[in-house]
Amino acid sequence: MRFNEIFALEDVKKELLNGISRNRIAHSQVFTGPKGSPKIALALAYAQYINCFNKTKTDSCNTCNSCVKYSKLSHPDLHIIFPVIKTSKCTRSVDYLPEWRNFFTSNIYSSLDEWSNFMGDKNPFIYTHEFTSTKECVDSSRLTLYNKLALKNFESKYRVVIIWGPEKMLKIASNKLLKFLEEPPEGTIFLLVSDEINNLLPTINSRLQKTFVPKYTESELIEFYTQKFGPDVHGFSKKADGDISYLLSLQGSTQEIELLRDFTSWMRLCFKQDFLKLTNWVVSISKRNVIYQKKLLNFAISIIRNSLINNFVDNKMLLTSTDEKEFVLKFSKFVNEENSILLILEFENSIGYLSRNINAKILFFELSLQISKMLRIKSSKD
Ligand SMILES: [Zn+2]
Numbered sequence: 001m002r003f004n005e006i007f008a009l010e011d012v013k014k015e016l017l018n019g020i021s022r023n024r025i026a027h028s029q030v031f032t033g034p035k036g037s038p039k040i041a042l043a044l045a046y047a048q049y050i051n052c053f054n055k056t057k058t059d060s061c062n063t064c065n066s067c068v069k070y071s072k073l074s075h076p077d078l079h080i081i082f083p084v085i086k087t088s089k090c091t092r093s094v095d096y097l098p099e100w101r102n103f104f105t106s107n108i109y110s111s112l113d114e115w116s117n118f119m120g121d122k123n124p125f126i127y128t129h130e131f132t133s134t135k136e137c138v139d140s141s142r143l144t145l146y147n148k149l150a151l152k153n154f155e156s157k158y159r160v161v162i163i164w165g166p167e168k169m170l171k172i173a174s175n176k177l178l179k180f181l182e183e184p185p186e187g188t189i190f191l192l193v194s195d196e197i198n199n200l201l202p203t204i205n206s207r208l209q210k211t212f213v214p215k216y217t218e219s220e221l222i223e224f225y226t227q228k229f230g231p232d233v234h235g236f237s238k239k240a241d242g243d244i245s246y247l248l249s250l251q252g253s254t255q256e257i258e259l260l261r262d263f264t265s266w267m268r269l270c271f272k273q274d275f276l277k278l279t280n281w282v283v284s285i286s287k288r289n290v291i292y293q294k295k296l297l298n299f300a301i302s303i304i305r306n307s308l309i310n311n312f313v314d315n316k317m318l319l320t321s322t323d324e325k326e327f328v329l330k331f332s333k334f335v336n337e338e339n340s341i342l343l344i345l346e347f348e349n350s351i352g353y354l355s356r357n358i359n360a361k362i363l364f365f366e367l368s369l370q371i372s373k374m375l376r377i378k379s380s381k382d
Helices: 010-021 039-051 065-071 093-106 112-118 145-149 171-182 218-229 244-252 255-272 275-286 290-312 322-334 340-355 360-374
Strands: 028-032 078-081 159-164 188-194 209-212
Touching: 010 039, 010 209, 028 039, 039 065, 039 159, 039 188, 078 093, 078 145, 093 112, 145 159, 171 188, 218 244, 255 275, 255 290, 255 322, 255 360, 275 290, 275 360, 290 322, 290 340, 290 360, 340 360
Parallel strands: 028 188, 028 209, 078 159, 159 188
Antiparallel strands: none
């Protein structure tokens, strides 16, 4: 990964390059910032740059021995740790590395949520044995990071350990990592990459040199989109709200159109209290998978929020695509201070029930009844 493969953010790149040129390369660092800013890509570009044999003032060469291995994410002195689903006593990131490489190289802006989806919408964690010795992991014959860190670097000046999503570390794992940060092995640099730095142990947090990676501005996303796909006729750059990965997912799928279509007909049937057609709607939605059903409910929450913004703030602040905006402008007449919280709570609770494998048909039918009542609640100010 080179710096110039990452769109914009010239100030952040400059700050990183300045630090390196002054030989200020801290052994414990964190790349932090809101979800959807390209922190993992920047951490990899940074790691490749400090190890490049022919670097220029602004980027790595991408052709030297080190860069070639880095660009394939296969350098022996590069270790990437990320949340995983446990399939055996000692499952570690390295067991998922081929999948992770494919996942990351297909979209360098990928988020942790997308990785969770990729893993089957489960909740992955970083487990303790990422940081323990081979002995403590009986079913593993390979050297663990712990064992490798005790050895000299294979071929590079800086061995780099990237930890993506350290907020997903179990507490015992955090304590093990803290030991490394307290007594860093020679020539080793830890680069944590985190959306939620406040969820790290304070003792870890306080040791990290921080690089803040901001989210993209709307005009940056419009430029990015236009360069890649042409004019943004759907208004996806606005909806993405600075999250470049989300922008790519909006562009890459027809699902947004499907969600709006399903939601529109659902609300229309609820409002009309047309229970026959509503039953048909519920049956068709209950046949979709849980991921889609949850997306629909999250979509519903975002429409309610945007309806409130439209009613009480300013429709210029709406974070919607063009088609959604058109819908929100009409639908917001039925959303008010009396029913909005109730609706959001119903949708949120339903997402929780879906996670517990409740029967989707019953859930969506009950929910539809509640919504049909709530949509008829008038604002007390009317
Ligand atoms: Zn190079």
